[in-house]
Amino acid sequence: MGVLEAGAGAPDPRVVRAVAANAAWCEAVCRVHGIPGSVGDGLWRAGGEPPPFYPDAVTLRPGLEADRVAEVVPARPGASVKDGFGDVDLSGHGFEVLFEASWIWHPSVPAGEPATGPAWCAVEDEAGLGAWAAASGQGATFLPALLSDESVRFLTARADGEVVGRAALCLGAGVVGVSNVWAAAPGVWESLVAAAGQWFPRRPVAGYERGADLASAVAAGFEPVGRLRIWQRR
Known part of the structure; x- marks a missing residue:
């Protein structure tokens, strides 16, 4: 998985790389469970239900539309999104915040x-x-x-x-x-x-x-x- 472009808003390049590295980890864990991952439109997505504690999708660049993110996440309760830049509001799409954290470098x-x-x-x-x-x-x-x-x-x-x-x-x-x-x-x-x-x-x-x-x-x-x-x- 390569580094994706930072996109509009010129985010800290360290965050862009940290998010991409974390998505690579999610993909590695999913892959050994027979779950493929894919990247497109600024998102990493799991091709099946991931193991516990792992997301169904990771946002890889800032500024993604909430509608677009929500529609690629399965409808099952507990399906999750790792909002890599903390800027997507999914509260109007049936999601709630599980926790917030800080990227460290x-x-x-x-x-x-x-x-x-x-x-x-x-x-x-x-x-x-x-x-x-x-x-x-x-x-x-x-x-x-x-x-x-x-x-x-x-x-x-x-x-x-x-x-x-x-x-x-x-x-x-x-x-x-x-x-x-x-x-x-x-x-x-x-x-x-x-x-x-x-x-x-x-x-x-x-x-x-x-x-x-x-x-x-x-x-x-x-x-x-x-x-x-x-x-x-x-």
Whole structure:
């Protein structure tokens, strides 16, 4: 999936790339469930009902008309839209806001910069992924086929022999998209960018967070660069 044009309104290019990278992650997860994805008219769309917590559509550029977005989303209750720029009002089309969050961005870490904090390692086998997925509450979502996707990595952070962090990485639009971050000790967020650089060197890192997790990411050097909104059909 390539980076789409920013479109009218000249949005922050970091947000455009963060959204595209996140859509690439959604597509990777859907693909292993046999659900194809497609891009057109400023939208990424799932070709079937996606796994739990994953959207039916993602807006890839700002300024899309609410009618157009609503009509491509299935009519079933719970169908969802990731409004990548937080500017589509779907309240008049049978949707309600599930939550809002902020896109976050961190420049790439220079090659050779020493890593500090917890030690990160990649999940390498089906048993490890099963444990990772179960701990994240998405045991039925992250299927073993994802381990053979060269653009995807599942990471675990350890300190003193204990698991203190998790994160999923997906390379898309020249950006390392980071998601499903869990941090149970100091230094997890601070070390995540360098860890991402071990598997995908010289790439910026982007994702989205809210609440305490957003505060932790910002304290670790991530910059909030834009907002997003998740809409769900009633």
